[in-house]
Amino acid sequence: MDFKNLLNKPFVVLDGAMGTMLQNQGMSLGSLPELLNLTHPERITAIHRAYIESGADIIYTNTIGANRCKLERSGFTVDEVVSAGVRAAKRATEGTECLVALDIGSTGQMLEPAGSLSFDEASEIFAEQVRAGVKAGADLIVLETLTDLGEARAAVLAAKENSSLPVICTMTFEKTRRTFTGCRISSMALTLEGLGIDAIGINCSLGPDELAHLVEELARWTTLPIIVKPNAGLPDPCSGEYSISPERFAEHIGKLVPLGIKIVGGCCGTTPETITAIKTVLESTRPVQISPEIPAAVCSATKTVSIDRVRIIGERINPTGKRLFREALLRQDVDYIIDQALQQTEAGADILDVNVG
Missing domain, CATH: 3.20.20.330 (Homocysteine-binding-like domain)
Structure with a gap:
């Protein structure tokens, strides 16, 4: 077995x-x-x-x-x-x-x-x-x-x-x-x-x-x-x-x-x-099979977002063409990056795109 x-x-x-x-x-x-x-x-x-x-x-x-x-x-x-x-x-x-x-x-x-x-x-x-x-x-x-x-x-x-x-x-x-x-x-x-x-x-x-x-x-x-x-x-x-x-x-x-x-x-x-x-x-009990229809979704540990309608994606966490952001990355200024994330969240973003390439 x-x-x-x-x-x-x-x-x-x-x-x-x-x-x-x-x-x-x-x-x-x-x-x-x-x-x-x-x-x-x-x-x-x-x-x-x-x-x-x-x-x-x-x-x-x-x-x-x-x-x-x-x-x-x-x-x-x-x-x-x-x-x-x-x-x-x-x-x-x-x-x-x-x-x-x-x-x-x-x-x-x-x-x-x-x-x-x-x-x-x-x-x-x-x-x-x-x-x-x-x-x-x-x-x-x-x-x-x-x-x-x-x-x-x-x-x-x-x-x-x-x-x-x-x-x-x-x-x-x-x-x-x-x-x-x-x-x-x-x-x-x-x-x-x-x-x-x-x-x-x-x-x-x-x-x-x-x-x-x-x-x-x-x-x-x-x-x-x-x-x-x-x-x-x-x-x-x-x-x-x-x-x-x-x-x-x-x-x-x-x-x-x-x-x-x-x-x-x-x-x-x-x-x-x-x-x-x-x-x-x-x-003396029969099992019950549940067959859920799970939506496409993305998640963090504390939040889940279903892709069941138009969602707003914040794309400002990206050093391309952003001198201040690039400098913050190089000096490992996490507070600056978090501030960018918070601003987008407060503006209504459902999902954040993190791009540090």
């Missing part, structure tokens, strides 16, 4: 949380759960196996934070931690057709210009994880819990350039339909589908009862299989228990089926019992 064949099933079931499962077993907050791949691999394998026995078709490796930024002071290399994580997952899948997804999350740093990490540096950080996961035998790559579209692009390109494995990606949205950095659902869909990923969706942050309007919008902008991997609500500040039971979680997932979801699992606070409940609901 490979990922392409798995998509022939009515639904694909993912696993649930790893971090909160480990916390329930006594792992202290602030520690790196990925290090357990090396120090207590049997605990990781046992959690994976519990999810497989609950009906998961794909399990995520315990490697979401296994990048050089987060492992810097751990005493272990990315290759060591990622390889051990894949091995722990593959041991759990022995004798089954369950697939192992190399789990890659955010670097934890902001990309330029909001932060100091360059796009190329981010891409190489992700590439290091990808190479280690491929060597260890992962079946596919999942990029998850991302909030910055630039970082998501860097991760996808690293995955595509360093492997031939299927790549799926989920970003984390608020109720506002934007990520923490302001990325829109339409921008995510247009950009990542354009980069050739194999499935797309939403994970973490919200519960399954809060996803309907987000899934509806995503279904209008993508032809890819849609993933949902929500949280089990919010944790109680006193007990730490999450607010949505496995049965209620699965009930809400059932209500998302008519919106076109295909790949389903759980994020923070979910357990093997959650996956069992999801599997039960989906077994």
Whole structure:
């Protein structure tokens, strides 16, 4: 069984949380759960196996934070931690057709210009994880819990350039339909589908009862299989228990089926019992195929413009015949260039043509 064949099933079931499962077993907050791949691999394998026995078709490796930024002071290399994580997952899948997804999350740093990490540096950080996961035998790559579209692009390109494995990606949205950095659902869909990923969706942050309007919008902008991997609500500040039971979680997932979801699992606070409940609901449900008519469009991370009518394009970001602009480019005066962009935007431009040839 490979990922392409798995998509022939009515639904694909993912696993649930790893971090909160480990916390329930006594792992202290602030520690790196990925290090357990090396120090207590049997605990990781046992959690994976519990999810497989609950009906998961794909399990995520315990490697979401296994990048050089987060492992810097751990005493272990990315290759060591990622390889051990894949091995722990593959041991759990022995004798089954369950697939192992190399789990890659955010670097934890902001990309330029909001932060100091360059796009190329981010891409190489992700590439290091990808190479280690491929060597260890992962079946596919999942990029998850991302909030910055630039970082998501860097991760996808690293995955595509360093492997031939299927790549799926989920970003984390608020109720506002934007990520923490302001990325829109339409921008995510247009950009990542354009980069050739194999499935797309939403994970973490919200519960399954809060996803309907987000899934509806995503279904209008993508032809890819849609993933949902929500949280089990919010944790109680006193007990730490999450607010949505496995049965209620699965009930809400059932209500998302008519919106076109295909790949389903759980994020923070979910357990093997959650996956069992999801599997039960989906077994009595038929999938709904959504066939959107996606308009030609261009986007930034925070804005999407459909080419469905005459659009105004600002063309003044061009040094040809503009001495002041050329001088600003040569002295790297970004403020001057941004001012030109703002003037055109305020004058009504829908799209900016950037030409620095």
